Amino acid sequence: MSQRNLEDNLDRSRVPGIRVVAPPHGREAELRVVEDVISTIEAGARANVVVLQSDQGSGKTWLLERVAALAARRGFAVVDGMSPSVATGRPVSLVGGRTVRGEDDRIAVLAAGCEAQVCGRLRNEPVLVVLDDVHWVEPALLHAIGLVMAKLGAAPVLWVFALDTAHAESANGQLLHSLVRRQRVQRLGPLERLSGAAVVSLVQGLTGATPDPDVIALCESVGGEPQSVVDLVLALRQEQSLVVNGGVVELADGALTTDVPSRVEAEPGARLPAAFVRMVRSRLGRLSLRCREVLQVAAVLGDRFPPQDLAEMLGERTSHLLGPLQEAIRAGVIDSDGDEFTFHREPVWLVVLGTVPALLRSLLHRQAATMLVEQGRADAAAVHVVHFVKPGDEDALRIIRDAAAGLLPTAPRTAAALAIRGLEIAPPGSDDRLVLATSAVAALVRMGNLGAAVDLATEQLGTCGESASSSLRTWLATALMLRGDESAAQGVLAGGGDTRDPLPDLLLLNTFSGEERREVVAMAERVLAEPGSHGDAVRAAALTVRARVRWREGELSEALATAEEAIAVQPGLPEVCQVDPLWMRAWMLTRVRRLDDAFETAEQARRVIDEHNLGVLVSLPLALRAEVRLVQGDLAAAEADATAGLRAAERAGTSVYEPQLRAVLVMVSLRRGDLAAATRHLRRLEDRVPGGPPVLLRCLLSALLTAAGRGVREAMGELREVVGDACSRRRLVLEDPSSTSWVVRTALGAGEADHAELVVVTAEEIAAGNPGHSAFAAAARHGRALLEDDVTGLAGLEDLYGEDVWAAASLVEDRGSMLRAEDRDRAMSELDQAMERYDDLGAAWDAARVRRKLRRLGVRRRHWNHETRPDSGWESLTTAEGKVAALVAQGMTNQQVATGLFVSPHTVGFHLRQIYRKLGIRSRVDLARIAP
Structure with missing residues (x-):
């Protein structure tokens, strides 16, 4: 298709929002080569030749159109030997209409016509001659062009030829090689299929929006040729199959079903857009009948298949598949991947599978299942069994049930798809139905689809009643706990109605909670007092509760040791979603400012989550890392981790770690001086956790923002109750070592020295009981120095604070503030140093506070950052x-x-x-x- 035809097909009046595409998406390297050749011709070099050799459908014509457009922009006349028109100028056909007897005479006439056309243009400008599909060109024309090339060897002419790789050894291919062997030749190709960034760029150019993964997958499935992508996007827009939301173009009918869920669907590819299905079927129609039949049987085996399984299904020798499989590879329908073949993209596989009539598809699935069971691969057979099993077929249901249960730890997505499909077949009230429901709910929880897990479990409990297994109730309670609904989780377990003691399960679930209620603490101690009576998972949970209690009582070393004991006891494969000992250890290490160890523990939690496919907990290590990076002063990294964690939590429906993630974003925004954003994040936290476990955290954040916006007196109004209660005060000091100095500073500013004294005494008690944790010793001494206005008491504290850059910077700021009355020069030096530290950290709010203090000393420090802006809006x-x-x-x-x-x-x-x-x-x- 020529460029002009392309532009006609992209008529904006008919398809709103589609743009004419000119950029060289994915072909930048080839165009750079051509551009270099053009530059050499412009510099006075003699004629050059470019030969583009690539597979059919790889985009040769599309690239030639861009070459013609590029040359025309550089002042070349374009002579096109095949197409009726190209993008620019008035190209001339090299093929004349006159017929002459005798091949030599015909070649001479064609050469004369070609030479006349080229030379006529050469009088005014250099010339580009483009000849596409050389393998189909009349040999006489090729000979004629060869004569003209030899005659005009010193002229500024660029000759560009395109040839299909499959015809490289044809008569025309060999003739072209002979004609150009004495020329200055640049060879291009083979052209790679468009994928990844090139497809994204092309779709962005067409729609003005970024394609989502489903749209990218469809575009990568139509052959990898730019024109095919253009045609697909155009057709999808014409049929209203695309929508743009928030700058992202996505499928109007929702996300595609992918992976195993697509394999167990009754109707394969039902959600694929009709335009896409037509395009792929058109490509398939160009294959031989034998190739299509082999691909259809292969598609029943799955989106990837071993050739020996395909041969057994067909009842043939593997060697007999060589021809059809090679044909499919050349056409870009399948690829070779190690010991298996794979369909090029999953949507292509679904279209091929959809071409198999339903009855034959069911029979082929039965044949595949029988083959796999005989091979001892029952798990793999289960995906096929769901397509032909009938109600009452106990053997088939057993295969599905056992496969779902077996795949739960390693492939929860597959387990969920199989179990849910099995539930559609299992008779009501059967034991199989209960087992399948439990597997499905457990898998949905593990993979991070809590909404579906709660809905399915609630539905099944309603039909099973008292016969429901405690395991199903446990997984429902787990889902509810992860969603932040602790009371509902307890109600599910308490209403079990079975004889098994639900308390150990309740204990396990409470590892997700930040509070230590008396009954939970008592339960933990009872479990630990009976060493052989409970499993490792329950003991690990009990130790985690004990570690939290010891931390809250100010026994920091004992708390860390207990958390490490829980990690050692915890089983390699968690019974439910339990990685809380790791969470607890990382949380504690962050507070004692062992930040490298805290980060490594967070990474250990991430590895456990990845290893056991616990997608529901993806936000956990992100929350831990975000806190560490915040203390280290890396605001950008902290914000990135917290934002990613919130997105992961939103996808899974998990709110249990949201307070920590929101708290990081509040502090990042506050440090940067964006009080509006900090307030928004705090409100979101309050909306999600109005009276939940992190009451103290919410109170501290609220007081920080209140102090920033309305002053320290208002802030003390929010802190007074916390500071006045001994237990809450201890937890406040333990929450963050630097909180001690901030609360003391705030209380003194509000004229409440008595409350400041309470906080300092508590910090000193904690420091005295934990001599091995220098950050809390620094916090206690820092608070005492502020309380007594003793600048000498701040000496040596920076080293004790360790890696806490914020505590160290505030220490320098406090030194400057306390010296203002007695040593103005030294005060200015300290404040300048503090401001420099805050500026380096990107802490605009803190830097502005120090600048105000310097202004009161008569010193002005400005931070200029000029930007060009419009006049209004x-x-x-x-x-x-x-x-x-x-x-x-x-x-x-x-x-x-x-x-x-x-x-x-x-x-x-x-x-x-x-x-x-x-x-x-x-x-x-x-x-x-x-x-x-």
Whole structure:
């Protein structure tokens, strides 16, 4: 297809949103070679030849059109020997209409016509001659072109030929080789199929949006030729099969069913768009009948198949498959992958499978299942059994049931698909149905589909009643616990109705909870007092509860030792989703500032999760890593991990680790000075966990934001109750070593020295009881120095804080603040050093606070960052104006905004006037109304 034809097919009036595509998606390297050749011709070199040799359908014509367009832009006249037109200029056909007797005479006439056309153009500009599909060209024309090439060897002409690899040794292929062997030749090809970034770029050019994985998979399944991708996207848009959401183009009918779930579907490829199915079937139609039949049987075996299984299914020798399989490989339908063949992409496999009539497909599945069972591969046979099993077929149901249970630890996605399909077949009230339901729910929990797990378990419990297994109840309770609904989980276990003691299960589930209720602690001690009466998983859970209790009591070394004991006891394959001893150890190590060990423990948790396919817990190591990176001062990495963790939690429906993830984002936003974003994250945390376990964490974060926005007196209003309670106060100090100095500083600023004294005494008690943990010793001494206004008490604390960059920076800031009255020069030096540290960390909020202190000493430190902006609209606001606008839109007064941004109310008023002018509004009400 020529470029002009391509553009006609992309008529925007008929297909809104489609753009004409010119960029060389995936063919940049080839075009760079051609561009270099063009440059040499422009520099005065003689004629050059480019030979493009690649497989049929790989995009040779598409590339030649881009070569023609490139040459035309560089001032070349384009002479096209085959196509009726190309993108630019007025190309001339080399094939004349005159017929002459005698081959030599005909060649001479063709050569004369070709020479006339080329030379006529050469008078004004260099020339590009393009000849596509050389293998189909009349030999006389090739001979004629050879004569002209030899005659014009010193002229600025670029000759480009394209040849199908399959015809490289044909008469025309050999003739072309002979003609160009004395020329300066650049050889291109073979062209690789478009995939990955090239497909994404091409679809972006067509739709103006980024394709999602399903759209990419479809585009990579139509042969890898650019024009095929263009045609597919065009057809999908014409049939309204694509939608754009948030800058992402996706399938209008929802995500495709992939992997094992697609293998057990009754109707293969039912969700594939019709336009895609037509295109793939058209490609299949160009294959021989023998090749298509072999592929259909292969498709029944799956998207990947061993050739020996295919040969057995066909009742043939493997050697007899050589021809049809090679044909399918050349056509890009299948690939060779080690000991197996694979369909090029799963959507291609589904289309091929869909061409097999339903009755024959069922019979072939039965044949495949029989073959696999005889080979001792019952798990593999189960995928086929679901396609022909009838109600009451106990042997077939047993294969499905056993396969689902066996695959649960290693392949939960496969187990879920098999078990759910088996439930559609199993008779109501049968034992098979209960076993399948338990396997399905367990698999859904492990893979991270909690919503489906809860729905399925609830439905099955409603039909099974008292006969429901405790295992099914345990998995339902696990799902509820991971969703953050602890009370519902306890209710499920308590209402079991069986004779087995549900308390050990409850104990296991409580490893997901951050609180230590009395009954849970008592249960843990009872388990640990009876060494041989419980399994390793239950003992590990009991030790984890004991470790948490010891931590909360201020016994830090004992708590860490107990957590490590729990890790050692925990079984290699968890009975339920249990990696909490690792979580507890990483959490504790972060607080004692052994950050490298904490990070490695988080990675260990990630490896356990990956090894046991616990997709439901993917957010856990991300939460642990985000906390470590925050303490290390890497705000960008902390934000990235926390954001990824929230996305993973949202996909799985898991909220149990969301407080930790949200807390990191609150602190990152606060450090950067984005109080509006910090407030949004805190509100999301409060919405998700209104009265849940992390009450103390939420209280501390809220007080931090209150102090930033409304001042320390308001902040103490939120902290006073916590500080006044001995247990809560101890937990507050243990939550973060640097929290001691912040609370003391806040209490003193609010004129509440008595509360500051309480916090310092508690910190000193913890430090005295844990001499091996220097971070808490530093926190206690830091708090005491602030309380007594003793700058000498801060000496040597930075080393004790270790890797805590924020505590170290605040220590320097405190030294500067305490020296202001007695040693102005040294105070300025310390504050300058603190500001430099905060700037290096990207902590704009902290740096602004230090700048305000320096201003009060008569020193101005500015941080200029000029950006070109439009004159009006939201994009016209400066960074400072944007922060003011966001806070005012939330209802803050000028004084509150000034406090949060460490500027004067007068400055806030000035910024507001600029904001009103740029946005064309007159009041705060207008600002709140139009705020994004």
